[in-house]
Amino acid sequence: MTQDLRGHRILIFGGGGFIGRHVVAKLLASGAAVRVIDLMAQDLADETSAGTLDWIVGSISDESLLASAAQMCDAAVFLASNSLPSSANADFAAEITSHLRTAVKAAEICDAQGIQNFIFASSGGTVYGIDSATPIPEHSETRPRNAYGVSKLAIEHYLRVLMALRRMRTLSLRIANPYGRGQVASRGQGFIAAAMEHAFNGQPMTIWGDGSVVRDFVYVDDVAEAIARAVAYGGGHDAINIGAGVGLSLLDVVSRVEAATGRQIRLEIEADRPIDVAVNVLDISAAQIELDWRPATSIEDGLRETAAWWAKASR
Amino acid sequence: MTQDLRGHRILIFGGGGFIGRHVVAKLLASGAAVRVIDLMAQDLADETSAGTLDWIVGSISDESLLASAAQMCDAAVFLASNSLPSSANADFAAEITSHLRTAVKAAEICDAQGIQNFIFASSGGTVYGIDSATPIPEHSETRPRNAYGVSKLAIEHYLRVLMALRRMRTLSLRIANPYGRGQVASRGQGFIAAAMEHAFNGQPMTIWGDGSVVRDFVYVDDVAEAIARAVAYGGGHDAINIGAGVGLSLLDVVSRVEAATGRQIRLEIEADRPIDVAVNVLDISAAQIELDWRPATSIEDGLRETAAWWAKASR
Numbered sequence: 001m002t003q004d005l006r007g008h009r010i011l012i013f014g015g016g017g018f019i020g021r022h023v024v025a026k027l028l029a030s031g032a033a034v035r036v037i038d039l040m041a042q043d044l045a046d047e048t049s050a051g052t053l054d055w056i057v058g059s060i061s062d063e064s065l066l067a068s069a070a071q072m073c074d075a076a077v078f079l080a081s082n083s084l085p086s087s088a089n090a091d092f093a094a095e096i097t098s099h100l101r102t103a104v105k106a107a108e109i110c111d112a113q114g115i116q117n118f119i120f121a122s123s124g125g126t127v128y129g130i131d132s133a134t135p136i137p138e139h140s141e142t143r144p145r146n147a148y149g150v151s152k153l154a155i156e157h158y159l160r161v162l163m164a165l166r167r168m169r170t171l172s173l174r175i176a177n178p179y180g181r182g183q184v185a186s187r188g189q190g191f192i193a194a195a196m197e198h199a200f201n202g203q204p205m206t207i208w209g210d211g212s213v214v215r216d217f218v219y220v221d222d223v224a225e226a227i228a229r230a231v232a233y234g235g236g237h238d239a240i241n242i243g244a245g246v247g248l249s250l251l252d253v254v255s256r257v258e259a260a261t262g263r264q265i266r267l268e269i270e271a272d273r274p275i276d277v278a279v280n281v282l283d284i285s286a287a288q289i290e291l292d293w294r295p296a297t298s299i300e301d302g303l304r305e306t307a308a309w310w311a312k313a314s315r
Numbered sequence: 316m317t318q319d320l321r322g323h324r325i326l327i328f329g330g331g332g333f334i335g336r337h338v339v340a341k342l343l344a345s346g347a348a349v350r351v352i353d354l355m356a357q358d359l360a361d362e363t364s365a366g367t368l369d370w371i372v373g374s375i376s377d378e379s380l381l382a383s384a385a386q387m388c389d390a391a392v393f394l395a396s397n398s399l400p401s402s403a404n405a406d407f408a409a410e411i412t413s414h415l416r417t418a419v420k421a422a423e424i425c426d427a428q429g430i431q432n433f434i435f436a437s438s439g440g441t442v443y444g445i446d447s448a449t450p451i452p453e454h455s456e457t458r459p460r461n462a463y464g465v466s467k468l469a470i471e472h473y474l475r476v477l478m479a480l481r482r483m484r485t486l487s488l489r490i491a492n493p494y495g496r497g498q499v500a501s502r503g504q505g506f507i508a509a510a511m512e513h514a515f516n517g518q519p520m521t522i523w524g525d526g527s528v529v530r531d532f533v534y535v536d537d538v539a540e541a542i543a544r545a546v547a548y549g550g551g552h553d554a555i556n557i558g559a560g561v562g563l564s565l566l567d568v569v570s571r572v573e574a575a576t577g578r579q580i581r582l583e584i585e586a587d588r589p590i591d592v593a594v595n596v597l598d599i600s601a602a603q604i605e606l607d608w609r610p611a612t613s614i615e616d617g618l619r620e621t622a623a624w625w626a627k628a629s630r
Contacts, residue, residue, distance in 0.1 A: 089480055092473050093420040096411065100469075105408040142457070147476055154415075154469035158407050161462055165404055 003228045006031035010231055011073040011115070013060050013106055014080030016040040018183045018190075019121065019175075019223055023077060026224040027231070028053060037069050038080070060102055063109060070113035075231045077119045078103055084189055085126070088147040100151040104158045111168040119230045120159055123152045124174035124216065124241050124282045134247070135216075135283035138174070138239050145277065160238045171230050176243030176282050180220030180302060181309035191250060192217060195257040195265060196306060200314040204266040211251035211267070214279040216243040219302035222295040229291040237290050243282035244295050260303035261310070318543045321346035325546055326388040326430070328375050328421055329395030331355040333498045333505075334436065334490075334538055338392060341539040342546070343368060352384050353395070375417055378424060385428035390546045392434045393418055399504055400441070403462035415466040419473045426483040434545045435474055438467045439489035439531065439556050439597045449562070450531075450598035453489070453554050460592065475553045486545050491558030491597050495535030495617060496624035506565060507532060510572040510580060511621060515629040519581040526566035526582070529594040531558040534617035537610040544606040552605050558597035559610050575618035576625070 005027060015024045015036030021044060027034050035054040036042070042055040058065045060080050070076065081099055088095040107118050126149025129141045144150045159170035177191065185194035198205035226242045248256070254265050287293045320342060330339045330351030336359060342349050350369040351357070357370040373380045375395050385391065396414055403410040422433050441464025444456045459465045474485035492506065500509035513520035541557045563571070569580050602608045 089476075092423055092477065093416055096416040096419060096473075101408055101411040101416070104411060108407055139456075141454075144472055144476065145479070147473060150469060150472040150476055153472065154465060157459055157465040157468065158411075158462060161404075161459065161465055162407065164460070 003030045003232065005228065005231065008075060008231065009033040009035065009073045011070055011076040011110070012036045013076065013078045014038055015055070016042070017079055019178055019220060020079045021182055022180070022220045022224040023079065023227050024053065026221075026228050030228055032231075035069060035073060037066070060106055063105065066106055066109045067113060070110050070115055073110075073113070073115055075117040075119070076106075076110045076115050077121070077227055077231065078106060079121045080106075081121075084186070085146050085148040088151065092147045095147050095151050100154055103155045107159055107162055107168070107170065111162060111166050115168055117231060117233065118159065118168050118170045119227060120155060120170065120172045121227075122156055122172040122174045122239065123149060124176045124243055125280050127153045127156070127174060128280070130277050132277075132280075133283075134279050135245060135281045136241070137283040138237075138241055138286055156239055163238065169233070170238065171233055172239040173226060173230060173242045174239055174282065175223055176216035176218045176241070176280075178220045178223050179217050180306050183220070183306075191215070192253060192257065192303070192306065195254055196261065196310040198265050199257055199261040199263040199307075200310055202266075204268045205254075206268045206270050207250050207254070208270065210269065211254070212249050212278075214247035214249050214281065216245070216247055216281045217253065217299065217302075218242060218244045218295055219297035222297050225296070226287060226291060226293045229293050233291060235290050237286060240286050240290055241282040241284050242287055242293075243284055244299070245282060245284040247279060247281035248299065256299060256303055257307070260300070260307040318345045318547065320543065320546065323390060323546065324348040324350065324388045326385055326391040326425070327351045328391065328393045329353055330370070331357070332394055334493055334535060335394045336497055337495070337535045337539040338394065338542050339368065341536075341543050345543055347546075350384060350388060352381070375421055378420065381421055381424045382428060385425050385430055388425075388428070388430055390432040390434070391421075391425045391430050392436070392542055392546065393421060394436045395421075396436075399501070400461050400463040403466065407462045410462050410466050415469055418470045422474055422477055422483070422485065426477060426481050430483055432546060432548065433474065433483050433485045434542060435470060435485065435487045436542075437471055437487040437489045437554065438464060439491045439558055440595050442468045442471070442489060443595070445592050447592075447595075448598075449594050450560060450596045451556070452598040453552075453556055453601055471554055478553065484548070485553065486548055487554040488541060488545060489554055489556045489597065490538055491531035491533045491556070491595075493535045493538050494532050495621050498535070498621075506530070507568060507572065507618070507621065510569055511576065511625040513580050514572055514576040514578040514622075515625055517581075519583045520569075521583045521585050522565050522569070523585065525584065526569070527564050527593070529562035529564050529596065531560070531562055531596045532568065532614065532617075533557060533559045533610055534612035537612050540611070541602060541606060541608045544608050548606060550605050552601060555601050555605055556597040556599050557602055557608075558599055559614070560597060560599040562594060562596035563614065571614060571618055572622070575615070575622040
């Protein structure tokens, strides 16, 4: 099922992050030459297999570094973000500088350097409105409820206009809630990682509202495969949902994490946050048609692998 | 018909521009105290009547200046923009810094200073998609075709989220193509101003395609009245169209300008620009309901007044 990407040279912005590490491994396994630009040094030794890896430590705000990194690459994947829903809401202008402008500038530099395909990791959980259908198709109304989603959506629009006016093809993947090996819960992101952490450390876990909120959780290996397919995409879509296509309530996830880990999680209920959408499940039929992609990992398998990683990490 | 705004103190970002000067005059005539922040010094001597005018010369990128300017004001109107469709398309990242971030930062400062209403001059001609209905209601798909429209739309979204999360009410007015006294054609903006200029200077005028493109032209006095009503708006809408609600083809406008000026315009036809929307006419029923506003100036009256201004300016 993995793509054959021999002959491709692919630049990954933020290749050292949670999704990035899986994407790098997937692209290397597909035979691509991979160049990473990331603030952190490489520590992927045991995950690399075939292909060539070139790792540049540096800031994606460094425009001359970006321009030289983009040389000789034919595709780029933008995964870099120090942005989170919580920090973005606290300071919109800072979010615009650190996330929105940085991503758009990176795309402009890639276009100028002759890169042909630019893949942007957007957010299926934040760009749509509160009244969306279930599951949500890509043509639904886009009406973000937080500043993080506004910046993701604005980047999508800039990339679409860039594709219309200049040379580079751009594609935004609206990724649902990714989970899997290597994800650490931080500041409200990564519900499954948080549940894993609490299962292993025994501390009580705070959940939103009554736990009935439904989200679309997609295994990170499947996300990496979708990105590997997008790298060589030649179709006309500019935004494609990447998710499981089915929803799980937070309470349901907690029980499944308990089953996968064999440990109990103590819950503490907190009042509803005002901006939560009750149900967010993505319609993934466009990904099937356009990228010949569908999620290959069941929630049981995904949680089992994730629990095994946490068991090892907690020792 | 003019609002009574006695007791209000209103901050105008960009009060020295084409729309800004008319807004300042309208608000002063309504009895408001007006504070302008603009790069240019005041030269409105003959247009001010009642009310108090306080004019600050400075950059809206100067955040401490903004914070002190916003003190003691209860509403703000954001008209400042050195952005144009042509320059925005050439450098997206520069557009993000100079226009998008500046507007959002100004709104955050206004909110922090206790301003209650923030009115943003958005663009009815660029935020919608190419397949919009005629006339276009506000709930239509937003799919800008140039970077200028992307930044306008992104500002709208940030303001809507700001209103949901913080204290300040925000309202985006999606203004059609404004025209009238004081508008000078520049870099592709202001078709009526360009036609007036060519009528008076006798030079041949280049028009897009075959001149059949239809736009919604709204008289600047009517725009100023809409903004004066928006300043005290207490309803729940976050974006409202402001236009004539009817369309005119560019060739039709040329004939009407010839009639209003008594002069002929020589036309030069150029090939279609690829990103033009054939018809863009706004549905203005929300403005009628929410702001009790409708355009009061016929195209004949508006062009007659505009022609009189040009006749005087060309002497």
